[in-house]
Amino acid sequence: MSKYDYESVILQFQTGAEFVKGEPYGGGHINDTFKIDMQNDDGSAIRFILQRINHLVFKRPDKMMENISRVTEHLRAKENSAFKSPMYLIKSHDGGIFHQDPNGNYWRVYNFIEGAATYDIIESTEQAYQGAKAFGLFQLELADLPGGELFETIPDFHNTPQRYKNFEQAVIEGIPQRINSAEDEISQAKKLRKFAPAITDLLNSGAIPARVTHNDTKLNNVMLDDESHVGVCVIDLDTLMTGSALYDFGDYIRTAGRIGAEDEKDLDKVSFCQEMYEASLKGYLETSGDALNEVEKQNLGVSAIVITYEVGLRFLTDYLMGDTYFKTKHETHNLERARVQFKMAREIKKNLNSLNALVK
Ligand code: ADP
Ligand code: GN1
Ligand code: MG
Numbered sequence: 084m085s086k087y088d089y090e091s092v093i094l095q096f097q098t099g100a101e102f103v104k105g106e107p108y109g110g111g112h113i114n115d116t117f118k119i120d121m122q123n124d125d126g127s128a129i130r131f132i133l134q135r136i137n138h139l140v141f142k143r144p145d146k147m148m149e150n151i152s153r154v155t156e157h158l159r160a161k162e163n164s165a166f167k168s169p170m171y172l173i174k175s176h177d178g179g180i181f182h183q184d185p186n187g188n189y190w191r192v193y194n195f196i197e198g199a200a201t202y203d204i205i206e207s208t209e210q211a212y213q214g215a216k217a218f219g220l221f222q223l224e225l226a227d228l229p230g231g232e233l234f235e236t237i238p239d240f241h242n243t244p245q246r247y248k249n250f251e252q253a254v255i256e257g258i259p260q261r262i263n264s265a266e267d268e269i270s271q272a273k274k275l276r277k278f279a280p281a282i283t284d285l286l287n288s289g290a291i292p293a294r295v296t297h298n299d300t301k302l303n304n305v306m307l308d309d310e311s312h313v314g315v316c317v318i319d320l321d322t323l324m325t326g327s328a329l330y331d332f333g334d335y336i337r338t339a340g341r342i343g344a345e346d347e348k349d350l351d352k353v354s355f356c357q358e359m360y361e362a363s364l365k366g367y368l369e370t371s372g373d374a375l376n377e378v379e380k381q382n383l384g385v386s387a388i389v390i391t392y393e394v395g396l397r398f399l400t401d402y403l404m405g406d407t408y409f410k411t412k413h414e415t416h417n418l419e420r421a422r423v424q425f426k427m428a429r430e431i432k433k434n435l436n437s438l439n440a441l442v443k
Contacts, residue, residue: 217314219370
């Protein structure tokens with residue numbers, strides 16, 4: 084039984100249907116997601132996604148929801164678009180785009196995307212290709228988002244050098260026993276340090292442009308059609324803000340280019356797969372390719388190292404600091420996740436020359 088009363092929360096929204104049941108859903112590390120089954124007046128079934136926004140991570144849920152509303156409306160309003168996103172926010176009874184309960188929790192509701200699924204682990208090159216295509220199209224469709232810059236939902240989110248500093252701080256201020264037990268991972272993190280500024284330096288020098296980006300383009304944030312495998316919806320729009328396309332491409336590779344789970348304990352089961360990379364690159368370039376500048380294209384391979392490393396640093400930092408950010412299922416969960424990222428970063432690095440050769 085969840086500690087939340089889904090029924091009273093969902094009744095705050097204009098679903099037009101009766102509550103039947105609710106249950107926790109999905110494998111996200113940040114928000115609490117629930118699948119809510121309801122019934123229309125005519126007896127037909129309808130489902131919704133109800134989410135409790137993690138307001139410790141997103142300090143201005145109201146501003147974040149404005150971003151999401153702007154983006155979902157923009158994507159839905161597009162004429163002749165190659166990517167008309169089917170996801171929209173259900174308004175609350177007072178016309179708002181979220182609801183705050185008496186305990187201070189922030190809630191939102193989306194229509195449930197039927198006939199499609201997300202994958203935590205890649206299963207085929209077809210999936211890798213289709214997911215990358217969807218993220219590429221999504222990126223293209225946001226290039227003409229009206230209304231000025233999006234609110235920065237998490238400052239310095241992809242500031243990898245800053246993530247490195249936070250890690251260094253955690254090695255000083257973290258839980259002493261955890262620092263001792265993570266000696267090996269701390270040393271791995273230090274060895275990859277030169278990759279930290281690779282993308283931010285390019286952004287700061289103006290060699291690559293800042294764009295409206297998704298910033299959390301992991302494989303399980305794109306829904307693929309159950310039959311055709313086509314990417315039908317990009318989800319998890321919380322971190323949409325100004326950023327670099329390189330972080331988005333790289334984060335997709337971090338997850339779609341990986342054989343094995345993000346938290347696999349047995350590192351022998353984890354590897355980087357160049358075939359998955361090639362399929363992803365193809366999908367991404369077919370869609371976003373023309374919009375990228377030469378420097379972006381030349382740095383697609385390295386971007387996968389940078390973000391994989393960045394996420395490894397974040398998992399390790401969270402482990403050292405006592406698991407205050409990512410949801411964990413056991414004591415060493417974040418440490419195991421960090422190990423997988425560092426192994427992946429090293430493997431991508433080993434293959435970098437051949438990855439770069441794929442982009443003419
Ligand atoms: P988190 O920020 O915690 O990662 P997500 O927004 O990614 O949360 O949602 C968690 C999971 O819930 C997704 O991986 C997906 O499987 C499922 N999900 C989210 N939104 C929808 C939707 N509109 N329709 C169907 N499934 C969804
Ligand atoms: C989190 O929300 P979710 O599970 O899709 C995190 C990402 C990390 C990812 C690692 C807001 O993504 O930045 O890359 O975990 N999201 C946030 O799997 O911090
Ligand atoms: Mg997610």
